Amino acid sequence: MIESxxxxxxxxxxxxxxxxxxxxxxxxxxxxxxxxxKHKVIEDVPPVIxxxxxxxxxxxxxxxxxxxVTSGEVPPAHVIDFIHQLLRVLGTYLGQFTESHLAENFVTVYQLLEEMLDFGYPMLTEPNILTTLIRPPTVASRVVSFVTGKGSVGDTIGAGATSMIPWRKSDVTYTQNEITFDVIEEIDCIVGRNGQxxxxxxxxxxxxxxxxxxxxDALLLFRETNFAADPAFHRCVRYSRWQKDKVLSFIPPDGQFQLMRYRVxxxxxxxxxxxxxxVSYADGHGRLTVAVGAKPIRVFAASTKVKPGAAGGAGGAAAALYGGDDGGSEDGTRKRRRFGSDEARKEGARERNRLNAHRSRMRKKLKAQNIESRLERLRMAVAFIPLALRQRVGVLLWPTVRAELGLPEVVDPRFAVPTVGPAYWPAP
Structure with a gap:
């Protein structure tokens, strides 16, 4: 497929x-x-010649x-996709793509190309498998290689090469299991002269x-399923499950990877x-002024006093901000004005209420579990107290802890001690 x-x-x-x-x-x-x-911009060079x-x-x-370079016709997407996969592998191994960095690690690059392609056909392209065959270059590995004369290629086939899942090693162990997701979105806007x-x-x-x-085997659910258009997934995602239920079901690779990309x-x-x-023009020249700032979607402006003044002064600016007239009244009091649509405000309030209710339920549940756990430990401690000791100090001890233990108000006439079930207090 690829000759050179x-x-x-x-x-x-x-x-x-x-x-x-x-x-x-x-x-x-x-x-x-x-x-x-021929092209002034390098990015304009055609990818296929x-x-x-x-x-x-x-x-x-x-x-x-x-x-x-190929000598015959091949699908261009296959070759370009392999080059991008090569860049991802080099990024995993080297981290940088400068000339000096490639020259210092040219042996590692040649070893990777030898493993990734077999007679020009892509074979092993996943970093999880390649890292088990070829160790990433480090200062310590260079010193060991110089002293012992051994290369960075492993003597045995790693566990990743024999895994049934090509993108994940077979024997991965961590002392603390965790998985994190980062959602990164970029917005491109064209704004007219009126700010719209x-x-x-x-x-x-x-x-x-x-x-x-x-x-x-991970399952990622989304609150809104119609947010993504034209999604592209990592090969680990089960695409049929996404088409059917709009959920991401996958066996994740080990380490960092890009799960999906999409258009909002x-x-x-x-x-x-x-x-x-x-834009303003005067005396044969022009001036462009652009005001850019954060948009307060759910921000409330408090009441503000505005001193009477001209429309172009400070009073006019504050009045325009809070929605009043330019001049202002004598007291200059401006009422509150909500920024953002009512729908966004209501949705935010509903979301806050749902979150607060969920937090309250979780606090109550944890508090009940904590109390029950303490009572259970106390009951177990009472059960292991010798019977003779309970008979001697029961008159002083049991009335004190009876309320917390939830013991019934049944008194043994011989010792005046509350009696509980046989599981904790065996009959004398």
């Missing part, structure tokens, strides 16, 4: 090259460099070109950090900031 792979700079300096079938000449790189010279003999697939990332939003696009992604032992439905987007542009 080059990592080069925009100037044409080849940092690394790997050939799987026939060693191609570096002149094939000149075709890409010609396209780079067809020549008379070869097809070139390139990805520009962090100032470097990653170029894959003309067009809005929002994109989001869910990143996960899994530290669970064994082979967990524009109908449910509320811009968190405001933007008010103003």
């Amino acid at each position: 792979l080059f990592i080069l700079t925009p100037g044409g300096d080849v940092l690394l090259e790997k050939h799987w079938r026939v060693a191609l000449s570096r002149t094939v790189v000149d075709v890409l460099l010609e396209e780079v010279r 067809a020549t008379g003999k070869h097809y070139l697939f390139s990805v520009f990332h962090r100032g470097l070109f990653y170029l894959a 939003v003309v067009a809005t696009d929002a994109f989001g992604k869910v990143r996960c950090n899994c530290k669970l032992s064994g082979t967990p 439905n524009t109908r449910s987007i509320e811009q968190p900031v405001y933007c008010r542009p103003q």
